Amino acid sequence: MTQEETSHIQATDVWRRYGRGKNAFDAVRGVSFSVAPGQLFALLGTNGAGKTSTVELLEGLAAPHRGHVRLFGRLDPVTDRGRIRPRTGAMLQEGGFISHLTVRESVEMWAQLVSRPRPVAQALDLAGLSHRAGVMVQNLSGGEKRRLDLAIATLSHPEVLFLDEPTAGMDAEGRRATWRLVRELREQGTTILLTTHYLEEAESLADRLAIMHRGRIASTGTVSQIVADHPSTLSFGLADGWNVHDLPVSGTAEQQDGRVTVTTDRLQKDAARLLAWAEDNDVVLDRFTARPASLEEAFIRIAGTHDGTDDTDDTGDAGDAGDARHRQEGEGA
Known part of the structure; x- marks a missing residue:
């Protein structure tokens, strides 16, 4: 079997373009990597490196301008969306919750879009939100909203889970609790793709990682392999x-x-x-x-190779968080 057939996530020479003609901008430029079943792969990069633009291609929220993406061997996340959605979960950079619903009501609402959701109480417990179940979303802290995002992303027992900046806004305790949950999911066989700005997070969780810079992968491998190059x-x-x-x-x-x-x-x-x-x-x-050398030093050296041209992915990571319509849109939607 080929690597593509044995991978849960495969990106091959993927490009993503915004705009047309003279105004066209390539936010992702020939990115290739694979993620094996049960592996946690982290994408690192400065703001505008193209991480979220890449993840949206993997999720099927946009089709590549060039190259191709495959999930679970040979499934295209755009054309095979109905077959992929029941098997994946996604935690975007920003949620689209209804502010006047409670935490429990929010999870119950999203659970109606999943064919085999885990019990709502279990989802809240996994995300550490059981004690906040009756609180309206508008009264949650930023970190608690991220936990609610995570509760919804894991409702369907996903085989592949996309986590885009999952601990942004969390305090140290919340971040550590989320790390424990992510490790548990990986130990249960979930394949996870993580984007993060926290180098400690990637170093602690990732089996393999890639550092993106100006739309390309500048370095990839295990932490020790990347650090060994510096x-x-x-x-x-x-x-x-x-x-x-x-x-x-x-x-x-x-x-x-x-x-x-x-x-x-x-x-x-x-x-x-x-x-x-x-x-x-x-x-x-x-x-x-x-x-x-540390991962931080490797990251800084790679990020420091910017030549001063203004071609970072401002369109991508700044605006790629998407909106509520992208989240758990319902199987086959």
């Missing part, structure tokens, strides 16, 4: 009488305010050489630290 850091204070030119390192050494920072692709070797050199020369390396 240099590590040695840091220490150097005694008077010595300078960076004396150091036996292969990386780049810079000294500022009494601290030396060595950027290196050979962390272990350069650390060993430095410590041996310091021992031989009776030099104290004050507060010596050796640290591999």
Whole structure:
């Protein structure tokens, strides 16, 4: 079987265009990736990178300008919508709830659009909203509204779940609770595609991830694979009488305010050489630290490659949250 046939989500050379003629703008430019069954895949990127534009193509809310998307092997999310909708759930960036309904009434209303919904009480409990069931939506905090979004997205026991910025607006406790729920869903076999601005969230949850930049995937793999492509850091204070030119390192050494920072692709070797050199020369390396690159550093380096041209996905991520008509529109709608 091909990778496409064994993947729950497959994007192949996908492009998304806004406008026509001279005003046309490609928000997504040749994006390709696959997500295996039961895997959590995270899409990262700065505002306007094209994350939400990509997710909307995967959800079938728009057709690609070029390339193709397939779910569950060979199903097209646009033309096979009726077959896909009962098997998927989506949590968009912004909900479209009726403000004067209670939390329970909102879930009950959406449950009528799903053929085999989980019990409303269970959905509220999973999202941590049981104690707020009788509260009107207009009186919920931003984080609580996101939990309501999640309760509705998981009503149908989805095989594939799209989570677009699921913890935006949540406090630390709510974010951790949502992470626990997402892990439980993945352990139960749900395939999850997550977009997030929280690097810690992606690092904690994702089996694999991709970093998008200006409509393209700039880096993809596991966290360790992405981080491995970026240099590590040695840091220490150097005694008077010595300078960076004396150091036996292969990386780049810079000294500022009494601290030396060595950027290196050979962390272990350069650390060993430095410590041996310091021992031989009776030099104290004050507060010596050796640290591999972090996901945050990799992300910042990729995002920092912007060349100053104004071609980010302002149309995409700023406006792609959609509106209420996109959410759980009903199977076969």
